[in-house]
Structures are given as structure tokens and as C-alpha cells.
Amino acid sequence: MAVTIAVQQWFQQETFFNNPLSLSLVFLFSLFFLSRFLRVWAVGSKSVKVPPSPPKLPLIGHLHHLGSLPHQSLRALSLKYGPLMLLHLGYTPTLVVSSAKMGREIMKTHDVVFSTRPITTAVKEFLYSGKDVAFAPLVITNNIISRVALGRSLEEKSVGAKLTKDVMEHFGVFSVGDMFPSLGWIDELTGLKRRMRKTSSAMHRFLDEVVEEHLTSKKEGAQADKKDLVDLLLESEKDPTLGVEFTRENLRAVIMDMFVAGTDTTYTTLEWAMAELVNHPVAMKKVQEEVRKVIGNTTMVNESDTSKMDYFNCVIKETLRMHPALVLSLPRVSTSSSVIEGYQIPDKTRVIVNLWAICRDPEVWDKPNEFIPERFMNNLIDFRGKDFEFIPFGAGRRGCPGLTFGLMSVEAILANLLYWFDWELNGGATKIDMTEAFGLSVHLEQPLRLVPKAHLF
Numbered sequence: 001m002a003v004t005i006a007v008q009q010w011f012q013q014e015t016f017f018n019n020p021l022s023l024s025l026v027f028l029f030s031l032f033f034l035s036r037f038l039r040v041w042a043v044g045s046k047s048v049k050v051p052p053s054p055p056k057l058p059l060i061g062h063l064h065h066l067g068s069l070p071h072q073s074l075r076a077l078s079l080k081y082g083p084l085m086l087l088h089l090g091y092t093p094t095l096v097v098s099s100a101k102m103g104r105e106i107m108k109t110h111d112v113v114f115s116t117r118p119i120t121t122a123v124k125e126f127l128y129s130g131k132d133v134a135f136a137p138l139v140i141t142n143n144i145i146s147r148v149a150l151g152r153s154l155e156e157k158s159v160g161a162k163l164t165k166d167v168m169e170h171f172g173v174f175s176v177g178d179m180f181p182s183l184g185w186i187d188e189l190t191g192l193k194r195r196m197r198k199t200s201s202a203m204h205r206f207l208d209e210v211v212e213e214h215l216t217s218k219k220e221g222a223q224a225d226k227k228d229l230v231d232l233l234l235e236s237e238k239d240p241t242l243g244v245e246f247t248r249e250n251l252r253a254v255i256m257d258m259f260v261a262g263t264d265t266t267y268t269t270l271e272w273a274m275a276e277l278v279n280h281p282v283a284m285k286k287v288q289e290e291v292r293k294v295i296g297n298t299t300m301v302n303e304s305d306t307s308k309m310d311y312f313n314c315v316i317k318e319t320l321r322m323h324p325a326l327v328l329s330l331p332r333v334s335t336s337s338s339v340i341e342g343y344q345i346p347d348k349t350r351v352i353v354n355l356w357a358i359c360r361d362p363e364v365w366d367k368p369n370e371f372i373p374e375r376f377m378n379n380l381i382d383f384r385g386k387d388f389e390f391i392p393f394g395a396g397r398r399g400c401p402g403l404t405f406g407l408m409s410v411e412a413i414l415a416n417l418l419y420w421f422d423w424e425l426n427g428g429a430t431k432i433d434m435t436e437a438f439g440l441s442v443h444l445e446q447p448l449r450l451v452p453k454a455h456l457f
């Protein structure tokens, strides 16, 4: 009884409840506890759904599911767990997207949330932590790439080609530090970081040489109409209208992007096109007849010629569909939480779009694993990022800025190869083995070896 009276007296005192400061504190505390309660309740009541995941192992999560050809393993998993699947690659939550519909959600509807790239170990070592295009904030992509018109070519040097290959290999490697940020030191122990640093310094030395050559030829008064990408980038270094600071590190990293993102993808696409054609002699005959008819005796293939070659363009489309050079999009990372198809996707989730799986989705493509260029005849579906069932160049803000240049290069080289030569398999083989080898771009496991025979016109 004494206690009740004491409590009543305490409540009646003016000092606490009549004091505005005390009331605000009570209000804030109530708000805090209410929000905590609602969060726990929402999770408990399953109103917040997370995308489905396969069972995971302690520590490594789902890493063991990746296998030697991750695009294929991820597709197999998506058939079971759905087109929006959450994997834990080590400690890194990664959303895997495997259908056109979900691709549209990520690359169009929620593009703003998903247009940042994560800074991985390879990006730190090779691209000065993202001073390039591919891993930089978008403002640089827009300003530089459109400014420098990718239609200019870089000077070809065999040392550059070798380094490009090495760099591509490093970008295709899953490093321990990327999966388990607190265990990054293991990459030092395994020698991965040392190898990356070695290739990275060799690449930077090579790029400095290229820049020096350009600066020298500029001093010596090279013709203004002979400007290439590097000249244009050098001009960007001093351009105040660019809107962002563009340093020598940016310049090296952007040239590296061009080598890495531009050369291997183009070469891989050509290799797959030739391999498919040699394995499909009827298609080869048909496309060569068309190319030779359109080019006639002019001997030089130009852009207006290739636009007249309907079947040739179908062959390129079918190659890009079956063998998108980047089978998995470059990784993205969410910058805020969002809800996709009813699933809660938290901030800082990595996202990989399985371009290969989308381009071979049996729901969309008839006989998806067969090379049938005819499927594109009188078919308006296009790869420029509008039709999400066919996105070999990605789509949205982070779609490939080199699409036009890459495509023009593939068209020009392929048309010449088909026009001038007839192609035979090497050493009595009857078919090319189409087994894939994984890397940042997926190529043939056995390098393509064909014998060219000059065509008799």
C-alpha cells in the first residue's frame, strides 16, 4: 500500500511529466522501441522476403557451387531456385539475376540503385581503385566515352596483347579478399597480389610508353586528323569543361579499359563466330555467298556494305546470343535497399546478371543451344539494351559504351575473313570442340586453329 501511494505521489509530482524536456525524451524512447518492435515483427512475420538461396556451407557460403564454368553452374542453380537468387560468396551477399524480366528490374527499373561497381582486388591493383570507366562513378563514363568517340583505334603492340590477356585473367579470378574482406591477407600469402602487382606495373609501364609516344608525335606535329583515343584522352586531361578532374591515373586506367574491355571481347566474339560457321558448313556457304555478292569486286568492305548483308548480320547476332563475350555482367553493387519482385534487397548487395543464361533461356528461345542464324531473319529483336532477353552488351547506364565500336570491328574483320578465304579445319579434324574456358570473357578451351585457303574469284 505504501508503495502504491509513493508511486501515485511520484506521478503527481510536476517535475517529470510537466517538464517538456522529459516528455520529449519519453516520446523519443517510445519511437525508438516502436520502430525496433516493428522491424522485429516484420522480419518475424515474414513480410520481408529475401530471395531464395541454396543450402550453404559454414564460412564459404555458396562458393563451392561455382565450379569451373560459373555461368553454367549458376544457370543450373537458377533453374531450381529461380531467376532472382541470393548467394553468399564467402561473406559477400550476391544477387544472381537469370531472366529477362529480372534483368529489366535491375538494369532499367532500379538502374539507379544498381549502377555502382564494387572495388575488387583486381580493380585496386590495375585501375587505381576505379579511376577508369568500368569501375568509376558514372559521370566519368558519360563525359569521357562519349567525348573520345570510341571509333578510334589504339596502336597495336604484341606486348600490349600479351599484357591484356594477363590482365583479363586476373579480372576473372575470384580473390579471397573479395569474398572475405577480413581475410584479404591470404591473397598475399598465395602470391595472387604479388602476381597482380607484377602484371599491373608492366601494364602501367607499357601505357606510359604509349602516352610518351603520343606526346612526342604531338610535339613533332602529327596531323590533327590522325588523332586517336590516346590523343583525345590527353586533351581531356586539360579540358576544364569536362566537369571532373581527369588525371594521368584516370588516363592510364581508361586506356587499360579500352585494351581490356575492347580487345578481348571483340576477339572472342570473332573466334566463336568462325568456330560456329566452320561447324555449320551450310551456314558458312550461305554467308560467304552473301558477303562476296555484296562486296563484289570492290575488295574493300565498308559499313554500308555490311548493313546490306542480312544473313551476315543474323550470324553475328546468333554468335552474340550463344556466346556473349562476357557471360556474366561486370559486377554491380546496390547503393540503397530496394524491393524487387517482393524480395527485399539490402544496401551493399553485389549483383551479377547471368547474360549467358538469359540469352539461352528456353522460355524465350527455341532450341537455345543450337546455332540457327535464321531465327533472326525478319525478327526485330535487338542487342542494344532494349530487349532484355538479348543483352550480350548489358543494358542501362552500365551497358557497354563500346558497343558500336566493338560491333563495327567484328563486322569488318569477319566480313574480310569470309570474303578473302575459304576455311578448313586443321590436321584432319572433323569438328571444332566447343568446350568453353572461363575468364572475364569466355573463350574456346582449345585455341581455334583453322587453315585459310585464298578464295579463287
Ligand code: HEM
Pocket: 117, 133, 134, 135, 141, 150, 257, 258, 261, 262, 263, 265, 266, 269, 324, 325, 326, 329, 330, 331, 355, 392, 393, 394, 395, 397, 398, 399, 400, 401, 402, 403, 405, 406, 407, 410
Ligand atoms: C563484341 C564486343 C563487346 C562485347 C560483347 C562487350 C560486352 C560488354 C558487357 C556485357 C559489359 C558489361 C555491361 C554490364 O555490366 O551491364 C561491357 C562493359 C564495358 N565495355 Fe564492352 N563489350 C564489347 C566491346 C567493347 C569495346 C570495343 C570497348 C571499348 C573500346 C568496350 C568497353 C567497355 C567498357 C568501358 C565497359 C564498362 C562500362 C561501365 O561500367 O560503365 N567494350 N561490355
